[in-house]
Amino acid sequence: MDFMKIIESLDEALYTVMGWLVFYPLTLWRALVHPLAMMAYAEREVSDTPEDQYDDAIRPPLFLFLSLLISHGLETLIAGRNALLTSNRGLEALVDTDLALLALRLVLFSLFALLMSVFMLRRQGLKLTHSNLRRPFYGQCFTTAPLALMAGIATLLPILDVSHGRMAGALLGFFTAGWYLAVQSLWFSTRLGIGRFAGFRQAAAAIMVAVSLFTAIAVVIGLSAR
Numbered sequence: 001m002d003f004m005k006i007i008e009s010l011d012e013a014l015y016t017v018m019g020w021l022v023f024y025p026l027t028l029w030r031a032l033v034h035p036l037a038m039m040a041y042a043e044r045e046v047s048d049t050p051e052d053q054y055d056d057a058i059r060p061p062l063f064l065f066l067s068l069l070i071s072h073g074l075e076t077l078i079a080g081r082n083a084l085l086t087s088n089r090g091l092e093a094l095v096d097t098d099l100a101l102l103a104l105r106l107v108l109f110s111l112f113a114l115l116m117s118v119f120m121l122r123r124q125g126l127k128l129t130h131s132n133l134r135r136p137f138y139g140q141c142f143t144t145a146p147l148a149l150m151a152g153i154a155t156l157l158p159i160l161d162v163s164h165g166r167m168a169g170a171l172l173g174f175f176t177a178g179w180y181l182a183v184q185s186l187w188f189s190t191r192l193g194i195g196r197f198a199g200f201r202q203a204a205a206a207i208m209v210a211v212s213l214f215t216a217i218a219v220v221i222g223l224s225a226r
Contacts, residue, residue, distance in 0.1 A: 039139035060141030071152030
């Protein structure tokens with residue numbers, strides 16, 4: 001009986017992993033081309049029963065994790081082992097495995113999804129509860145994932161032994177930042193029923209707070225190693 005349960009678990013795990021090969025690129029394309037529609041889709045699917053949720057896409061938090069996993073894999077392939085993994089000083093010593101580094105990056109990039117969601121709930125005058133926060137947070141994961149993936153690729157392009165690699169990295173970085181800011185501006189504008197410029201101000205404020213927290217955590221980890 002135990003052996004059969006293991007076989008059944010393996011069957012489900014294999015199908016799930018192989019399904020990612022199909023649904024990850026589809027989800028990434030939809031998130032890049034139709035980000036607002038995907039955010040609305042994520043919020044609608046939260047209300048469905050667990051077995052019916054996200055039947056034609058990757059679940060939002062998993063989508064973010066897989067994007068970071070791909071970025072991490074590319075970094076390992078191109079740049080080699082991250083310096084954080086070999087440091088034994090301060091808080092850096094806690095990041096001693098690839099899984100720990102992935103977990104740290106997942107937390108750091110999730111700050112963007114979290115701050116956007118909290119700002120939205122506050123502007124809507126809604127109470128900050130788990131159920132209210134989950135909807136926008138899941139939607140934000142669909143835009144944070146491409147942000148994390150493209151930002152990771154942008155930092156790797158200058159390392160490649162190709163002509164204009166540094167320029168290509170800078171251009172991709174600017175495009176990524178502009179895409180993310182534009183999407184969030186439209187999201188705030190549409191959801192709050194305000195003008196585009198007002199939506200831009202809301203998005204810029206939330207992004208600045210997220211970037212500040214992101215940087216503060218990175219600085220704390222770096223300073224602790226001195």
